[in-house]
Structures are given as C-alpha cells and as structure tokens.
Amino acid sequence: MKILIVGGGMGGTILANNLARRLKAEIKAGTVQVEMLSASDKHAYLPGLLYVALGRMAPAELYRDQASLLEPGIAFSVDPVTEFDLDTNQVKTRGGRTVGYDFLAIATGSRIWPESIPGLAENAEFFYTEETAVKMLGRLREFQGGKVVVAVGVPHKCPMAPLEITFMLDDWFRERGMRDKVELHYTYPIGRTHSLENVAKWATPEMERRGITYETFFNLKEVDGARKVLKSEEGGETSYDLLVSIPAHKGMAVIEENKLGQNGWIPTDRESLKMQGRENVFVLGDTTNLPISKAGSTAHFEAEVIGENLAAIARRGAPVRRYDGKVFCFIEAGSDRATYAMFTYTQPPDPREPTRAIHWFKLAYNQLYWASARGLL
C-alpha cells in the first residue's frame, strides 16, 4: 500500500510522522510505503511570523530542515507536484517524475491574496510571510504616531490574528510611551468584533478598556493609497496613516490549475476528510473547503484522524475515526497575557479571562511546535 502526501507543511508533516509511527512494522516489512513531496527543503513555523512582525522572534527561529523532522522510513523529495491525475492514481512533479499511489493526502496549504483588493498589496503591512513581517517591523520602528487601522480580508488564515495583532500593537505603542500619539482602529467583516460570539464578548469590552475604536460590517473594497483612505463594501470609509492587514487567502495555484477546487479550496467531506467523490484522496489543513478555522491546530487534529484511519485501512481494511471539527487556538491578548478557544462542530468555545500563564505557555509552544511536527506532542 503506497501512501503519497503532497505538501510538507504542518498537516503533511504531522500526518507523515503519525503514519510512520503507527505503521512502523509494515514500513519495515515493505508492505506499506509513505512518500512526501514538498515544494521546499525547509519547514516553516508560520504562527511565529506574528512575533517577527513585532520583533519578538527572529526569522531564523522559524525554520528547520524538513528532512530532520521526518521519521525514518518516510521517502522525502523536494519536488512539487504540478499535475494530479486522480483517475489513474498518479501525480506528475516539476522534476519530471510520475508518482503513483494507492492513497493520496493533499496538504498544500494556502497563500495570502492581497491582490484581490485594489491598492492593498502596495499600501498595507502584512505579517504572513517572512519578507512582509520584517518589513512591517521596520515600519513600526519608524512610526511616530497617527492613525493605525487593522483591516481584515475574507477568508483568512488564523482567525485570532486580527485580535492578536490589534492588542499587541496597543501594547507596542504603550511600551514605547507613545500610545497617546496613536489612534488605533479595528475593522471586522461581520457584525461583531470576532466571528466567535464568546470571543467577541470578551474582545469588545477589552477594546473599549484600551481605547481602541472599532467598526464592524467592514469588508475591504479598495485602498486609495494617494488619499490614505480605506473603503468598504458596505459604504464605509476610514483614513489611515499606517494600514495593517490580515489579507484574504486562497489555496495554492496547483489546486486551481488542476481544477480540484475553486480558489484552491478542495471540496472535502467534513467527517471522513475525503475529497468529495474520491474514496482514496484525503484533504487536510488549509486546503479543504470546510467551514472551519484555517489554523495549524485544525491541520494537526485532521492529520491525526487521517493517520489513524489510513493505518486502520492498511491493517483492517476500514477507517475507524471521524473528524469532529476540533480546533484549538491560542489568543494573545497583548504582550503579556493570553487565553485560548477550543471548539468542535457541535461545541462552541468558552474562552476564559486571559492570564500570564497561558501567554507563557503559548511562548513555550512556539518551541514545542517542533516536537508536535515530529508527531511527539
């Protein structure tokens, strides 16, 4: 049985290691093969970019050699897939290889799409890539005061990022003794300050306490860089001196090019995590079109379900688990406190009051992540 994993991000890596541990004997005996094809020889801890943008982590801390994270027995190549032929159970790679499989897991992830909003890419600061996070840090260091606007695209990766960057920016300016020179304005696409109602119930009074103004039902339409004005689909308009954006995301180009899903999101069964209409293709992480958070924890929990099911298929011929929609997100509530939200398809989250302990645990997790990627945590 040959299992091919396309994508070496969080989901693909956790899945590969999960399989290698569960099927160690079968891999050793040669009855199961696990292969990973990735676009990079590096593995990036993307949640760390938020800290890079605020000077609290160095870019070099975010990377490890991908091969060093993988269990023995996993065949790994830096050779991204360019073509999927799901009818013949094979893919073609940029390097010219044709790779067959019995089961395929697609975990190619997502990318920012600021170009979807006229003027956004040229005028806003982002923290979703190393380059843009470092540039944002430079802008913040030079910023002498004025109106800072946080603007949010849809859909976006890491649902807590809009709140986290807002509260962390508030503390950034306070710690530098310049909060009185800054007007901090938060905008959000729906009718409250966060999609999770219980999180919004906590975040809204927290913004009021900190003197952060907010505007809801604000969906980015365009940025007029000459006038430094942001316009919304709902007819709103707000000026800015520094624009920080959580841009809209889309799936990877190879998914769209192969017509596997509109905007790069693959239609996926919410419980089996199989691609709709395909019995031997699984999808995980940002790549799915599921109506749940595009977050690392989502990829992690999905990888565990798929790993257990593929191992069960290899041994007993049938899957044993269903994904329940579990997501866990830390929420940084400033520079020294944090809380978290955990929820499933049926259980809403109930975040507690932020504490220093959770913040320190989040900082610890930034390092523990490497154990998580290896399938140890």
Next chain:
Amino acid sequence: MADRKLIDARGSFCPGPLMELIAAMKMVPVGDELEVLSSDRGSASEIPQWLKKAGHEHLGTSEEGGVWHIRVRRAR
C-alpha cells in the same frame, strides 16, 4: 432553483456562516443565487442585516430540523 450554490456552514463557529457567505459571494457573478445552511439561529438575523448593508438581496429564510436555510442573491 437548480443551480443555486449551496454553502454548507452547519457547525461553523469560526469563521461562521456569514463569513463563509462573504467569501462565497466574491466568487460568483452578479445575479447568482446562493443558499447558506446554518445551525446557528443567529444567522437568520445576522445574514439579512449584512445583505442590507452590502446591498445584496435576501430571498428568504426557512428552518428545518434546527438548520436555517438562507437564500440570497448577489446584487452588485
């Protein structure tokens, strides 16, 4: 309507049915209809509220077995 795009947002606490609709609305041409399935009672008021603000059309809402079906049309 046979070609109405279905957005199955049942069980979606985050990003939630409205955010799913906003994302989907950008991907269809003006005039197309969409139907959101939501298990959150709040969607029945929140989604029409946004449609009004954003200038889109609310075609109707019905509830069946704890699932709200909200039909909309992209108007601009």
